[in-house]
Amino acid sequence: xxxxxxxxxxxxxxxxxxxxxxxxxxxxxxxxxxxxxxxxxxxxxxxxxxxxxxxxxxxxxxxxxxxxxxxxxxxxxxxxxxxxxxxxxxxxxxxxxxxxxxxxxxxxxxxxxxxxxxxxxxxxxxxxxxxxxxxxxxxxxxxxxxxxxxxxxxxxxxxxxxxxxxxxxxxxxxxxxxxxxxxxxxxxxxxxxxxxxxxxxxxxxxxxxxxxxxxxxxxxxxxxxxxxxxxxxxxxxxxxxxxxxxxxxxxxxxxxxxxxxxxxxxxxxxxxxxxxxxxxxxxxxxxxxxxxxxxxxxxxxxxxxxxxxxxxxxxxxxxxxxxxxxxxxxxxxxxxxxxxxxxxxxxxxxxxxxxxxxxxxxxxxxxxxxxxxxxxxxxxxxxxxxxxxxxxxxxxxxxxxxxxxxx
Numbered sequence: 001x002x003x004x005x006x007x008x009x010x011x012x013x014x015x016x017x018x019x020x021x022x023x024x025x026x027x028x029x030x031x032x033x034x035x036x037x038x039x040x041x042x043x044x045x046x047x048x049x050x051x052x053x054x055x056x057x058x059x060x061x062x063x064x065x066x067x068x069x070x071x072x073x074x075x076x077x078x079x080x081x082x083x084x085x086x087x088x089x090x091x092x093x094x095x096x097x098x099x100x101x102x103x104x105x106x107x108x109x110x111x112x113x114x115x116x117x118x119x120x121x122x123x124x125x126x127x128x129x130x131x132x133x134x135x136x137x138x139x140x141x142x143x144x145x146x147x148x149x150x151x152x153x154x155x156x157x158x159x160x161x162x163x164x165x166x167x168x169x170x171x172x173x174x175x176x177x178x179x180x181x182x183x184x185x186x187x188x189x190x191x192x193x194x195x196x197x198x199x200x201x202x203x204x205x206x207x208x209x210x211x212x213x214x215x216x217x218x219x220x221x222x223x224x225x226x227x228x229x230x231x232x233x234x235x236x237x238x239x240x241x242x243x244x245x246x247x248x249x250x251x252x253x254x255x256x257x258x259x260x261x262x263x264x265x266x267x268x269x270x271x272x273x274x275x276x277x278x279x280x281x282x283x284x285x286x287x288x289x290x291x292x293x294x295x296x297x298x299x300x301x302x303x304x305x306x307x308x309x310x311x312x313x314x315x316x317x318x319x320x321x322x323x324x325x326x327x328x329x330x331x332x333x334x335x336x337x338x339x340x341x342x343x344x345x346x347x348x349x350x351x352x353x354x355x356x357x358x359x360x361x362x363x364x365x366x367x368x369x370x371x372x373x374x375x376x377x378x379x380x381x382x383x384x385x386x387x388x389x390x391x392x393x394x395x396x397x398x399x400x401x402x403x404x405x406x407x
Contacts, residue, residue: 008104011045012113013120014038015100019093020382021124021149021158039092046099052106053099057392060344061098065091067337068309075308087309090382097382101389102396110360110394111169118165124148125162128155129202137205145206156211157383159199160366163215164387166195167222167362210377214369221365244364246349250342252371257326259375260292291319295327299334306334325374341380345388352391360394363387 018038022031050058072079072087079087104113127148132155135145147155170192196219203212225240242248291314298313299306307313309332314321322328330338349367352360366387370379 006108007045008108009112009116011042011100012104012116015042015096015386016117016120017123019096020386021154023124024146024148024150035089039089039096042096042100043092046096046103049103049107050099052103054396057102057347058099060340060347061095064337064340064344065094067305067333067340068094071305071333071337072308072310074305075302075311079308079311083308083310083312090309093382094385097385098389101386102393105390105393105397110390110397113390114165114168118162118169121158121162121165125158128158129198132202132206137207152206152208153211153377155206156203156208156214157379159203159211160214160218160369161383161387163196163199163218164362164366166192167218167365168359171222171359171362210373214366214373217369217372218362218365221368222362225361240361243368244349244353244361246346246353249349249364249367249371250346252368253326253342253345253374253380256371256374257324257330260295260322260324260327291323292327295322295324295331299327299330302334304334304336306330306332306337308332321378323376323378325370325378325380328378329380348388348392351393351395352388354395355391355398360391360398363391363394367391 015038018034019042026034046053069088069091072084072091076084101113131147135147145152149155149158199215200212203209203215243252295314311332313331322331326338329341333341349364352364355361367384370384370387373379
């Protein structure tokens with residue numbers, strides 16, 4: 001019996017399953033072999049299909065990767081061999097996150113790649129949900145619970161990706177809204193709404209409130225884009241077109257880092273302080289405030305290239321990490337790497353903006369969810385890069401469908 005393997009779909013699935021996540025039941029050394037094998041297979045795929053990647057896009061990714069790599073290697077003695085290895089491996093993965101996604105969507109189309117991504121991620125999502133309930137709900141916090149793919153943040157971010165893919169696959173373009181971002185929720189499919197209910201319930205059960213916020217944020221935008229378009233079509237379309245502009249997305253990333261500066265002032269607002277106290281989050285926010293106060297000192301020591309990916313510099317002083325996505329990127333790569341991250345965000349969103357009026361707005365919503373969550377969590381990583389790559393490729397796909405050429 002002949003078994004035909006679709007190379008393009010397989011490359012994307014390998015990227016998701018072996019380069020993005022880790023099965024906790026598998027030992028570190030064994031999983032390292034899986035990761036390296038996956039990286040090599042994806043690299044071969046990219047090399048043999050490199051003609052599908054626009055040169056300027058490739059140069060941007062290489063520049064971003066070099067900022068991570070240089071910082072990691074320069075700080076190798078300070079960080080030690082293991083962190084240096086993970087940093088070098090992550091730089092390798094960054095190239096693959098972008099190029100594998102771009103090539104696969106260019107060759108097979110966004111719908112096929114989204115379906116392949118959904119199907120393979122279900123292999124991790126179902127066991128993750130089972131282990132969440134098997135672990136039970138901690139009275140205080142579930143942060144230390146270990147599930148199928150790691151802690152509650154890993155499961156919560158997987159839920160966000162699954163939601164994004166589901167919205168993408170279950171929505172279609174409205175012909176009369178060709179100049180606006182519109183999503184249509186398919187209310188006829190009970191299983192779709194069942195999935196929405198499950199991921200919301202799971203995040204609440206795990207006390208993964210950041211992930212819960214991300215899911216509700218995406219769902220609210222999706223619902224509003226469907227039901228408000230009839231009454232306030234012009235205003236709503238104008239708002240969605242505004243937030244879809246690449247400069248606005250990039251400014252939002254910068255703004256997410258400013259929280260580290262203004263959080264203390266926000267905490268002093270009586271209404272906000274009282275609300276946080278009522279939900280038991282005052283201590284959590286105060287600890288973040290303490291971390292933020294000391295970040296400037298750390299960044300000032302190595303402002304240009306940072307401390308290298310995976311550096312534990314923050315945890316050596318007062319916290320597990322920077323507790324802010326952009327601040328963490330700056331600690332890892334300095335001003336140079338942070339600028340390049342912003343530049344590639346702008347580039348991908350500029351390309352993705354070409355697909356406005358299509359189902360790819362689901363990726364834009366997810367990107368914004370990660371940006372908003374980056375105000376208090378570390379969300380500018382592999383998943384964020386893949387979402388940018390998918391959104392970017394959808395824009396290229398739209399241009400090709402109109403008969404345009406790649407820039």
